[in-house]
Amino acid sequence: xxxxxxxxxxxxxxxxxxxxxxxxxxxxxxxxxxxxxxxxxxxxxxxxxxxxxxxxxxxxxxxxxxxxxxxxxxxxxxxxxxxxxxxxxxxxxxxxxxxxxxxxxxxxxxxxxxxxxxxxxxxxxxxxxxxxxxxxxxxxxxxxxxxxxxxxxxxxxxxxxxxxxxxxxxxxxxxxxxxxxxxxxxxxxxxxxxxxxxxxxxxxxxxxxxxxxxxxxxxxxxxxx
Amino acid sequence: xxxxxxxxxxxxxxxxxxxxxxxxxxxxxxxxxxxxxxxxxxxxxxxxxxxxxxxxxxxxxxxxxxxxxxxxxxxxxxxxxxxxxxxxxxxxxxxxxxxxxxxxxxxxxxxxxxxxxxxxxxxxxxxxxxxxxxxxxxxxxxxxxxxxxxxxxxxxxxxxxxxxxxxxxxxxxxxxxxxxxxxxxxxxxxxxxxxxxxxxxxxxxxxxxxxxxxxxxxxxxxxxxxxxxxxxxxxxxxxxxxxxxxxxxxxxxxxxxxxxxxxxxxxxxxxxxxxxxxxxxxxxxxxxxxxxxxxxxxxxxxxxxxxxxxxxxxxxxxxxxxxxxxxxxxxxxxxxxxxxxxxxxxxxxxxxxxxxxxxxxxxxxxxxxxxxxxxxxxxxxxxxxxxxxxxxxxxxx
Numbered sequence: 001x002x003x004x005x006x007x008x009x010x011x012x013x014x015x016x017x018x019x020x021x022x023x024x025x026x027x028x029x030x031x032x033x034x035x036x037x038x039x040x041x042x043x044x045x046x047x048x049x050x051x052x053x054x055x056x057x058x059x060x061x062x063x064x065x066x067x068x069x070x071x072x073x074x075x076x077x078x079x080x081x082x083x084x085x086x087x088x089x090x091x092x093x094x095x096x097x098x099x100x101x102x103x104x105x106x107x108x109x110x111x112x113x114x115x116x117x118x119x120x121x122x123x124x125x126x127x128x129x130x131x132x133x134x135x136x137x138x139x140x141x142x143x144x145x146x147x148x149x150x151x152x153x154x155x156x157x158x159x160x161x162x163x164x165x166x167x168x169x170x171x172x173x174x175x176x177x178x179x180x181x182x183x184x185x186x187x188x189x190x191x192x193x194x195x196x197x198x199x200x201x202x203x204x205x206x207x208x209x210x211x212x213x214x215x216x217x218x219x220x221x222x223x224x225x
Numbered sequence: 226x227x228x229x230x231x232x233x234x235x236x237x238x239x240x241x242x243x244x245x246x247x248x249x250x251x252x253x254x255x256x257x258x259x260x261x262x263x264x265x266x267x268x269x270x271x272x273x274x275x276x277x278x279x280x281x282x283x284x285x286x287x288x289x290x291x292x293x294x295x296x297x298x299x300x301x302x303x304x305x306x307x308x309x310x311x312x313x314x315x316x317x318x319x320x321x322x323x324x325x326x327x328x329x330x331x332x333x334x335x336x337x338x339x340x341x342x343x344x345x346x347x348x349x350x351x352x353x354x355x356x357x358x359x360x361x362x363x364x365x366x367x368x369x370x371x372x373x374x375x376x377x378x379x380x381x382x383x384x385x386x387x388x389x390x391x392x393x394x395x396x397x398x399x400x401x402x403x404x405x406x407x408x409x410x411x412x413x414x415x416x417x418x419x420x421x422x423x424x425x426x427x428x429x430x431x432x433x434x435x436x437x438x439x440x441x442x443x444x445x446x447x448x449x450x451x452x453x454x455x456x457x458x459x460x461x462x463x464x465x466x467x468x469x470x471x472x473x474x475x476x477x478x479x480x481x482x483x484x485x486x487x488x489x490x491x492x493x494x495x496x497x498x499x500x501x502x503x504x505x506x507x508x509x510x511x512x513x514x515x516x517x518x519x520x521x522x523x524x525x526x527x528x529x530x531x532x533x534x535x536x537x538x539x540x541x542x543x544x545x546x547x548x549x550x551x552x553x554x555x556x557x558x559x560x561x562x563x564x565x566x567x568x569x570x571x572x573x574x575x576x577x578x579x580x581x582x583x584x585x586x587x588x589x590x591x592x593x594x595x596x597x598x599x600x601x602x603x604x605x606x607x608x609x610x611x612x613x614x615x616x617x618x619x620x621x622x
Contacts, residue, residue: 003426066371069370071398072431073432126428145261163250167249174260
């Protein structure tokens with residue numbers, strides 16, 4: 001079994017937490033921009049996001065990654081890639097004004113439901129709520145990579161707008177195959193508790209909206225904030 | 226006068242949206258194709274991992290009798306009032322006499338911020354324990370891992386074929402022992418400092434709530450089965466298969482039940498293993514699981530007719546093929562400690578009473594190891610020190 005060494009894991013953790021910190025910083029600025037004119041400029045946002053990301057590389061206790069690692073270890077590559085995609089879309093205004101509203105349409109129904117289901121099954125085994133263990137096969141990732149590829153095909157069939165989500169999943173399995181990030185187990189590359197929680201919330205929102213609409217939700221690409 | 230609204234060509238907008246929908250998919254296909262190729266090559270070029278077999282040695286067919294020859298408390302660091310959870314390992318450097326190593330955690334109290342992993346060596350020449358030294362310090366470990374470690378806990382030691390000493394240490398995040406992870410460190414020939422290799426990836430849920438306690442079982446391929454357990458809500462034991470360099474190969478669940486922890490592994494023969502476990506249920510019995518394939522898979526068995534007050538057990542196979550357990554032979558508290566013997570792992574007799582204190586005293590968390598013709602036992606002594614006892618093994622009558 002190939003496991004990444006400590007230095008390699010540290011590099012990944014700082015990169016991943018840095019991306020997440022940048023997203024958080026931008027979201028906070030979006031909220032503040034209604035009150036403070038000076039934060040509306042893209043240069044200010046980029047600077048603050050870059051500083052948030054760069055803070056992860058401060059030494060030891062000065063780095064937020066030092067404490068995030070204690071609490072949460074490292075996020076999945078899928079989540080980090082989604083954050084990069086979100087930032088990318090923020091930086092690229094579309095010719096159609098509506099495109100800006102779809103910047104956050106990165107995790108539509110098909111990926112959300114798949115991830116929520118896989119995550120709940122995985123955690124049910126870990127907590128011994130069900131009598132099996134799905135985590136340890138993640139150390140033999142050939143089959144898992146093939147399954148992930150099949151899932152991406154399924155997303156393509158169910159939801160053509162899941163392209164970015166599928167690309168993030170593809171980046172996760174590719175990163176795991178080449179770098180074994182973040183832990184050497186494929187599960188840790190493709191999902192984490194935050195992504196599972198977000199997926200569960202998204203799936204529940206779909207179900208509630210469908211139920212309120214009184215008919216099945218045929219548009220599986222429907223944007224959910 | 227406000228500027229006129231921007232006129233957007235609907236055909237360009239539709240094409241742009243269509244392009245954005247299609248664009249990721251070729252990249253998706255490329256990413257998966259490369260990943261599958263890399264993984265396929267990894268599988269086809271990887272060394273074949275043979276089924277595990279326990280490394281056992283039977284040097285005498287006649288039953289061995291145990292006679293205590295020595296007892297003492299291990300040296301403690303100065304101004305350190307508490308000690309717990311000792312582990313033992315044997316260093317066999319070619320050309321030198323075997324050297325017994327002991328490690329445990331010590332500090333103000335269990336789970337205190339000043340707890341460190343300390344050790345001592347039984348010097349072969351003088352047969353005296355060395356002054357206690359610090360093997361793992363929490364602050365140093367945090368800096369080397371790149372993230373904070375809140376507390377240190379149980380250490381488990383193992384010596385590989387190259388005589389490198391491996392320490393697997395419980396290190397917590399926020400939230401007590403339920404937030405535990407297992408850090409793997411190595412020291413060349415037991416000489417400090419121990420260098421952290423990684424935190425073992427044992428759970429997808431923030432890699433938390435997995436601990437070690439009991440000693441590894443050596444395998445014929447030079448590797449080992451390292452017992453571990455999950456402890457958040459439900460509790461269950463697992464075995465971590467390590468290769469000869471100490472790298473994690475497999476994570477194997479030992480029991481499907483959810484009230485057992487801290488498995489003590491022992492081999493009846495190369496393929497037939499038993500796991501004796503601490504019982505967190507109301508049964509208060511030593512729980513058992515069995516493997517017929519060297520630890521690759523396990524089956525739950527009926528508990529022993531030995532009590533267990535939700536406390537750690539040590540198990541060992543002696544050179545005559547018999548098994549010995551060190552345990553608290555009561556259903557509550559840990560004020561008694563005893564050695565039990567068995568020929569088959571099912572029927573046990575209490576052979577030696579080790580400690581019989583007041584109910585508020587604790588003698589617990591034993592570890593066992595054979596060194597030549599001696600059986601060495603360490604255990605927590607009143608939470609203040611680590612006791613050490615030696616038994617000479619002689620062919621009995």
